[in-house]
Amino acid sequence: MSAIITDQIRILNAKNFVAGVASSENSYYSFIGLPNPSDVQTNWDTDPPTPKDSFDQERSYYDSMIAMKKINNADIRQVVTKRTWKSGTKYDMYRHDYSRSNTSAISKATNLYNASYYVINDDYRVYMCLQNGTSPDYPNGQISLDQPTFTDLEPRAAGTSNDGYVWKYLFTIKPNEIIKFETSDFIPVPQDWNTSADNAPVRDNAIDGSIKIVTVQNAGVNVGAISTSYTRVPINGDGNGAEATVVVNNDLKIDSVTISSQGSGYTYGTLDLAAGGVPVATTPAEFDVIIPPSGGHGADIYRELGAFNVLMYSRLENDTENPDFITNNQFARIGVVENPLAPNSTLPLALDKASALNAIRLTGIGYSSATFTPDATFIQTIGTGLTAAGRVVNYDQTTGVLKYWQDRVGFNTVGSAVTDAPYGYEQLEFTSSPSTGGTLVITPSTGSNLQIDSSFSGFSTSINNRTYNLGQDFTNGISAPEVKRYSGNIIYVDNRPSVNRSVNQKEDIKVILQF
Template sequence: MPAIITDQLRVLSASNFLAGVSTSTNSYYSFIGLPNATDIASDWNTNTPDPIDNFDNYNDIYDTLISAKKINDTDVVRVIKKISWSSGTIFEMYRHDYNINNLSPQTNSPSLYNANFYVLNSDFRVYVCIFNGTNPTNNNKGIPSLEEPTHTDLQPRLESDGYIWKYLYTIKPSDIIKFDTEDYISIPNDYLTSDNNSDVRNVAVNGKIEVIVIEDTATASYQFNGTKNNVPIRGDGYDGEASVTFLNGKPTDVQVTNGGSNYTFGTLDLDSVVTGSGAEFSVIIPPQGGHGADVYQELGANKVLIYSRIENSDVTNPDFPIGNQFARIGIIKNPLINDTTNLLTSSSASGVYGLRLTGAATTTMNVQVNGDITQVIGVGSTAVGKIISYDPISKFMRYWQDRSVSTNNSVGDKPTFGYRLNRFTSEPNIGGSTNIIVTTTSGTETVEIDTSFTGLSTTINSQTYYFGQQLTKGLANPEIEKYSGEIIYIDNRPEVTRALNQREDIKIIVEF
């Protein structure tokens, strides 16, 4: 049987997602990962592959996850596509009846929410187009807009170019800085409750008619010329009236003089006041509650923008290493704290392993980022990892281990140390040691795990260096419990190399 998922379900889903981020029972994180993208595909940076959506890929995402940043309720906002006002453009008007058989005249959209029926002006004010000059003389396609709407009137304003614009809201400067993009406009999260928007909400009248469109006058013939006032608007609402102007027996203009209230359908009852027939009109029904009552519903806010800033300013919790690359970003819902069943709630978290090293070469070696580190942990058993970053002052190394170190490579070569993925340890078995062989830019160096060290930081020459992870006997585990939570967004991209003075502003659009 024919069925559809309605636009209103999509708008509701966006609202529910926003509410889910705001509740303390959920915890959302953006993350960066995949430090070895070009090992997976040599042309990754020029031919970035689409993400794969299956459980196998989810496991790999966790294994290559570098760091995660908490998403707070102030980091999420509803957005709509950006339609900027420009002179000479024919904008579409709000209509309640666009459908597959009544497409919007400029974008040929069967849905209101895909039509260009609202604008953002140069002062970051948002307006809905109530009327665009449409009539039979322009084939009901509208006329060019020549006057930018700038008013903040509570009632719709007729501009000199024939357009009628209804002011809805102004984007706050802080939201412009944080959420503005080339393609999307943000909507205030508190529109329905904020005093800033209360005047617009309070003047909205449910079912108030703002405009009546003349659709066709080709066969119209009426025994009247001039303006006929007090023409009733019939339907299920009350008190609606309009004035109709005639020229040569044909209607040329309709002005709503009393919009009435509570209309869900309407008919201009011209027959009751004028003799004649042949004209066709459309009474445009406003959104539920009236224009400005609920902009999420009125503008079709079925998208959410998630903002996350990654920077190196948190010296006491440096979870985002520098000098490495990442080629994947994403979102995880409700990850757990490592080795617990507790929800992760910290402002940021590390997804990689760490080693505190000791030995003569620790202060002089130049490690090869993405190079191997190995440890013989017992007879015939070797742990293998890949270097994320290394600080020769604090002697702290971050590394990750994924399936690439214990599976055949892309050309079928077997892994050097077998198919078992072994973890590094401060307590090796018989035949093993705490020695770590590190790949450097000039070869290899042998150092050791500092098994005497436990802590979150170290002090050298009166300066404290924080690791961002708890080390026990020289080893640090990821702060995120691997394979916990739900991965709800994946984005592959060309590699980005992180630098000390660099920050990344990540803006993710989720469409429902």
Template sequence: MSAIITDQFRILNANNFVESVENVNNSYYVFIGLPNPAGTSTLVGYGRSSDWNSSTPAPTDSFSYRSHTGDTMMFGKKISSANIRRIIRRVDWVSGSRYEIYRDDYSVEKPSPLTQANRLYDANYYVLNSDFKVYVCIDNGSTGANPLGNVSQDEPTFTDLEPSKAGNSGDGYLWKYLFTVSPSDIIKFDSTEFITVPNSWNSSQDSQIRSVRENGDSSVNQNQIKHVYIENAGSGYANGLSQEVDIIGDGEGAKARVDVVNGSITDVNVSAGGKGYSYGIVDLGTLSSGVSTSTGRAKLVPIIPPGLGHGSDVYTELGTDRVIVYARFDDSTKDFPIDTKFSQVGVVKNPTKVGTAVTYTDNTYSSLQAVKFDTVTGVPQVGEEIKQVLTVSPNVGKVSTGYIASYDSETKVLKYFRDRSLNFNRTSYDHTDYAGISTAGRIYQFESVVGANNIEGKSSFFAGAISREFSGITTNPTGNKLINLGVNFISGLSNSEINKGSGEIVYLDNRPLIVRNSRQKED
């Protein structure tokens, strides 16, 4: 049995995602993670690869892979409704270029004439002008005899509600204004590939959006059909200009004025758009008395707009089947490791607050654990393995381990994470049994007690003494600057702010390793 996933299903998914983000009961976060994706051969097989940076692997959609992603997650930034938009391909208006008309019947059997697109949303039937206004092309002068249409010479700049020509060049184009990309969206979602589309189109009270939306409601305005395409001009029709005929079909009220010169139809203009059409037929009966053979019959195709009419629902009209999210990562909070490296970016829905089942709702979170040192010798390196030999019963002699995600030399705070590579067999890189598994296969927490051993680096050989007298969220290392550490410490140790593995990872992207510096921002 043949079946398809329709464009409207994809648009629905995008709509549902945006609406879910806007729902006050949900918390979505953009997160970064995996600061050591390549490392050494001992890490290969744990969601990493030895040639990660030169041949970055695609994420794997499995529970195991997502769990590993949760283990190596570092920092999250909440997505607000102001920071998410539906998007469409960017098609810029350029003088001398051709653009296709909107048609409701582009398909594999009837591809668009210029780009040969097999679906409407891949055709170049809309443009973004130099003022970031978006227009749909209603007419480009094309006919069955001139299927590619004319080149566009006049840039559309108007904001009239009805389709209009853009200038006096006579290029044959009619444009329908839809919306203007807001200045804040231009800055925030700056892209050479995509155009952002306003949120809440169907309910927005923005005066311009509301005017376009309400004008597009043909059930009220009876202005549904905007254009009739001349596929075949025919012959033998009654000569005359502006001869009004009905557009019949399953709707009502549409009419067109037809120009006939030397028996052939030279121009058709819609005089009344009507309402309720899913197809239309131009009734030329009053003009066809002189048509003697079927070969002389004209073929006029009324173009049916989406929904109620152009502008009534721009998500359907433009095919907003993708979404863009904006998040800025910077050093405005010590929650975010400014010296870190990362190679994964994702979106997680509704992580829970550590130690509870309550959805986390703060603007940012750290999913790293941390240690504050009194003294440090050597320089900890991001990505290296750390260890501490434990002294407290029943774990005397056992080893606590982790990987460094960041180290702040000013505050002497080291942030770390753990994943299964610390506990699995390090020869076969999997679940294979090995000598010492009873201890090395377990996770032990770092300890902060009198007489505790230093935490040491496996490759840099740094040594740090835990500041077991330090508790709180602020520190003043120089005596004249209070620093907010972003997370609360108890006896020099802090926990993740979310439960590991909590929430649904709904998007994940692997990238070549990104190395930051303290002044860098990611938008």
């Protein structure tokens, strides 16, 4: 038994995913993580390893997560392959019947969506090629010479070169969407095509089963009368009302076919020369009547262009009001989490940004000059024979806030067990209330010993009459991550060469999901 899953289910899945992100019942977050990639693999920056997909690895991704950014409805779009118009290039024309046995003339695509049948111009307007100059003399079409720039609702030629191309204007990409959703390989399609007022002129101009193009496959021999135009030649099929003007040249061959009335309701059709008054030819001419997608050209842009890819966008910026995205360190992993939870809760996380790191507030003489080497291990003796260990992510000398993550105790960063864990085999948390034999002392990489500020609680602190927001809420000098660890589903992971973050830096993250 032979079966296929069609491209339409891919488009449906992409639509449903976008709708799921937009739903108030869900929350999706992009994240950055892994500040210590060289511990995992020494040549990480030149050859990042392929991410692993397992429940165990998912927890490991959470362990080294740094911060998260919420993905809203305005941060996600369906996207399609970017094909930029270039003079002198041959493009495929739209056809309804590309398949393994009828490949596209230019790209040899076995389906419509892999064919090069639409373009984006210099002004970010998108057009579909309805005719590429295909004729008996040019069975594979011609090169395109005139860049389409018009916004007319009906298809037409783009210029005066007579290159044979007929273009259909679809939409213009807005400037803010160019910034967010254009990449070197993809362009966005408009949001809410079926309801948006911006798209209404093109959408409402679509007619289901209307005929725009008839190509001449064989011009025939001894067709009609010399240099004669035959008008109102009907197109027969399961629709009605479509007619064409057929021009016969001096050689008694079909010179051109132009649609004079597009009709409606066609899923197949043929040009009826006899009914149009064209005398019987010695060798009959042959034509292809091109059938539009359901609803007509422009009715459903996602189906017409094959929008089965989704792009999610996040911008990471340093924010003094909410400094969740640290500086003076690096990240080498990005990803997406579905429905993470708020800490100590069963409710979805709702923050726009969230720190995934632990933090402690330090005090003591020299805290403003002490340093903590990024990725180094620091410890606290929390009781007799009990040691908490953390890995440095960032230390703020102004506020005394040390952000850190905890590696898997008894295991190395790759996840392999070790025989002699230096701080024991139990992951212990830092505390402002150590037990007997414990201490609040934290030793920096350079400088005098500091202590956890067990008297400090709050989200901000005042230093020299200036208020500093810390990005996390502290209780007795200790702050937990703003997301419930290991909650939700990590649905995307990308290991990449490390990115060093600085104070004046921002990053645009664009994640492509292919359905």
